[in-house]
Amino acid sequence: MAAIAVERTLSAFTPLTTQRLTLRPLRPSDAEELHRLINDWEISRTLAEVPFPYPRELADQWIASTAKQLADGAAYHLGVTEQEGAREVIVGGVGLRIDRERRAGKLGYWVGRRYWGRGIGGEAARRMAHWALANLDLDQLEATVAEGNLASIAILQRIGFRQISAGRESLLVRGGAHDVLHFAASRDDLFDEPLAAPDAPKPLLLVAACALIDSDGRVLLARRPEGKRMAGLWEFPGGKLEPQETPEAALIRELREELGIEIATACLAPFAFASHPYERFHLLMPLYLCRRWSGRPAAREGQALAWVKPEKLVDYPMPEADRPLIPLLRDFL
Numbered sequence: 001m002a003a004i005a006v007e008r009t010l011s012a013f014t015p016l017t018t019q020r021l022t023l024r025p026l027r028p029s030d031a032e033e034l035h036r037l038i039n040d041w042e043i044s045r046t047l048a049e050v051p052f053p054y055p056r057e058l059a060d061q062w063i064a065s066t067a068k069q070l071a072d073g074a075a076y077h078l079g080v081t082e083q084e085g086a087r088e089v090i091v092g093g094v095g096l097r098i099d100r101e102r103r104a105g106k107l108g109y110w111v112g113r114r115y116w117g118r119g120i121g122g123e124a125a126r127r128m129a130h131w132a133l134a135n136l137d138l139d140q141l142e143a144t145v146a147e148g149n150l151a152s153i154a155i156l157q158r159i160g161f162r163q164i165s166a167g168r169e170s171l172l173v174r175g176g177a178h179d180v181l182h183f184a185a186s187r188d189d190l191f192d193e194p195l196a197a198p199d200a201p202k203p204l205l206l207v208a209a210c211a212l213i214d215s216d217g218r219v220l221l222a223r224r225p226e227g228k229r230m231a232g233l234w235e236f237p238g239g240k241l242e243p244q245e246t247p248e249a250a251l252i253r254e255l256r257e258e259l260g261i262e263i264a265t266a267c268l269a270p271f272a273f274a275s276h277p278y279e280r281f282h283l284l285m286p287l288y289l290c291r292r293w294s295g296r297p298a299a300r301e302g303q304a305l306a307w308v309k310p311e312k313l314v315d316y317p318m319p320e321a322d323r324p325l326i327p328l329l330r331d332f333l
Contacts (some may be wrong), residue, residue: 025077209235
């Protein structure tokens with residue numbers, strides 16, 4: 001890629017942050033520091049495609065390739081950095097390779113040996129995993145770990161991954177096939193709270209939702225942002241009812257807070273409802289239709305918005321409770 005194109009790609013990606021770490025695209029100026037960390041047998045023996053010794057020029061080639069993959073949306077390979085005084089230093093790397101057909105991403109990570117024992121790997125992997133499921137069109141994350149890599153196995157289990165199988169794969173520096181463990185994580189694995197006791201009754205969750213319909217007959221969907229349960233799925237705007245609140249009052253309040261629009265009660269028409277048993281609660285959700293409001297809908301809570309034609313609603317992954325409402329809405333419109 002030309003230098004200007006590389007800079008444009010790097011600047012277009014907003015770095016991911018934690019309390020102490022920054023996950024950002026690698027830059028050509030990172031090559032020397034990256035090489036010092038990864039040219040280490042203890043690092044390369046845990047990574048499937050990293051040779052040892054690691055040639056210095058390979059660091060330049062790798063960084064250039066990550067910019068192209070980032071621009072193409074094929075993979076997100078980020079440097080993990082922290083501050084040492086006023087200086088930013090690379091402490092490791094985290095990456096996600098995208099399989100669009102399977103709507104899956106393969107997670108990988110490493111930490112320089114001098115930074116081991118500080119929880120950096122888990123912190124970076126968790127941040128990447130949560131961001132990916134909330135912002136990319138993925139349903140599942142996967143990871144493969146050499147059977148004896150106990151530290152990496154512990155990280156995956158701690159952030160919500162579950163082992164799904166075992167097998168044998170080639171590791172470049174070790175030569176031949178070696179025993180590996182395969183892990184996977186869905187939104188439920190990463191975002192859900194622990195289950196209640198098996199005999200405990202499920203609480204009833206009352207939620208009101210609204211299908212805003214514009215003059216072209218399109219419906220507004222909102223994507224749940226990172227940090228919320230079921231992040232990354234698309235839904236009708238709305239929210240939970242407060243105590244003693246009617247569904248109409250809840251929608252007026254929620255749509256003002258979420259989208260910055262004003263709606264009169266008379267403009268809300270009851271249409272259908274969803275009753276769905278989730279593992280942790282039972283959802284009851286009336287869906288209203290609305291064709292008139294004041295103001296222009298704008299994302300105020302970090303959510304993505306999309307105006308969607310009725311026949312295209314099925315192309316957007318939605319929570320289980322919302323899905324049965326799609327054919328009803330499509331046929332009506």
